[in-house]
Amino acid sequence: MQKTPTNKDIECCVYCPTLCLSRCPVGRASGNVGLSPQSKQLSVWRIRKHLVEPSINTLAPAHHCLDCLACRELCDHNINVPANLAAARIELARQAGQLVPAEACRYDEEAAWARLRGMAPSWRRVDQCQALLVPGLEMLREENTDLLEALFRTLDRLGDLVVGVTRDSVLECGHHPYALGHHELAEEAARTSRKRFQRYSKVVFASPHCASFVRLKWPEAGLNLDKQYATLLEFLGRRIDFNRAGFYNRKVTYHDPCHFGRHLGLYQLPRDILKWATNSRAVEMLYTRERSLCCGGGYPVPEVAPQLASGIAAALMQEALATGAEELVIACAQCRSLLQGLPGGLPVRHILEILAEVEP
Numbered sequence: 001m002q003k004t005p006t007n008k009d010i011e012c013c014v015y016c017p018t019l020c021l022s023r024c025p026v027g028r029a030s031g032n033v034g035l036s037p038q039s040k041q042l043s044v045w046r047i048r049k050h051l052v053e054p055s056i057n058t059l060a061p062a063h064h065c066l067d068c069l070a071c072r073e074l075c076d077h078n079i080n081v082p083a084n085l086a087a088a089r090i091e092l093a094r095q096a097g098q099l100v101p102a103e104a105c106r107y108d109e110e111a112a113w114a115r116l117r118g119m120a121p122s123w124r125r126v127d128q129c130q131a132l133l134v135p136g137l138e139m140l141r142e143e144n145t146d147l148l149e150a151l152f153r154t155l156d157r158l159g160d161l162v163v164g165v166t167r168d169s170v171l172e173c174g175h176h177p178y179a180l181g182h183h184e185l186a187e188e189a190a191r192t193s194r195k196r197f198q199r200y201s202k203v204v205f206a207s208p209h210c211a212s213f214v215r216l217k218w219p220e221a222g223l224n225l226d227k228q229y230a231t232l233l234e235f236l237g238r239r240i241d242f243n244r245a246g247f248y249n250r251k252v253t254y255h256d257p258c259h260f261g262r263h264l265g266l267y268q269l270p271r272d273i274l275k276w277a278t279n280s281r282a283v284e285m286l287y288t289r290e291r292s293l294c295c296g297g298g299y300p301v302p303e304v305a306p307q308l309a310s311g312i313a314a315a316l317m318q319e320a321l322a323t324g325a326e327e328l329v330i331a332c333a334q335c336r337s338l339l340q341g342l343p344g345g346l347p348v349r350h351i352l353e354i355l356a357e358v359e360p
């Protein structure tokens, strides 16, 4: 995992006329060019060049990034701004202090396991299983218990017989502490998880954050991917008989989660699933696929600037409303938490809630 920013990349941004300015949801929602991708890189450059004192304040702009990768779409130099900013949060934390304390990285695995165990059918709660389900910490939050129920109903209705849950299902992949600047915690979590995951022939991630972190960041830490680490969407997609008739009679639009979309390139499969389920193509938003807007849920923004995260979610909801769709479909529990219940917004449904309605 990258622990120090890349000088070449930072300097490319510092001397750039901010070509990607229009793509940054943080800059757009805050109306603050001081939070543009270029300005965030500049804030890191100024600390590293000893032009300003390292402090929580001077390092704060580096925490206002969603890891959405939207800026890279307009960058002629293919700079990965979020990876540099995440590395800067790690590198400079010792001098500047931590904006987000280590305690914020810890989540209650026992409570999460109790919730998961309570929702899983008894035959899926086994000591050993062929495919381990890892819902991710967002889906394991209390407010998303109904999503867990929809997930298990979907697995049952699609005839799955191999997915199970064990205590290993609630392990942290390392993404959350990494995004918050706690590198040691992230590596420890990643190493522990990988060791435990060795027991299963396949691991299925429901969370886009976990899936992209494991596939893209673990190898950077020397953790080779010697197992099948699948996203839940890919896993379910292989179990759907696309020749069957659809069953969901609503006009929907689909939001690409950044970590399924720009990070992993998983654009077409959710659209194919929705086309099958609704007998119709999802209506597309103006900014879609590679250009889609973030929901505001990318770490660490919800922790350091929750109001800004809500403003970013509201901007995405306006895009969804403009399509004339009846529902906004998402594929990430974090997106749902940000988008659900926005005043005047569309009903928000996780794709699992739709799939859970298919006839067995």
Ligand code: SF4
Residues within 6 Å of the ligand: 012, 013, 014, 016, 017, 018, 019, 020, 021, 037, 038, 071, 072, 074, 075, 076, 077, 078, 079, 081
């Ligand atoms: S990411 Fe690319 S376009 Fe954006 S400021 Fe940096 S160099 Fe410029």
Ligand code: SF4
Residues within 6 Å of the ligand: 023, 024, 025, 026, 027, 036, 037, 040, 064, 065, 066, 067, 068, 069, 070, 071, 072, 081, 082
């Ligand atoms: S990754 Fe997203 S939030 Fe971060 S600088 Fe780029 S566009 Fe802005």
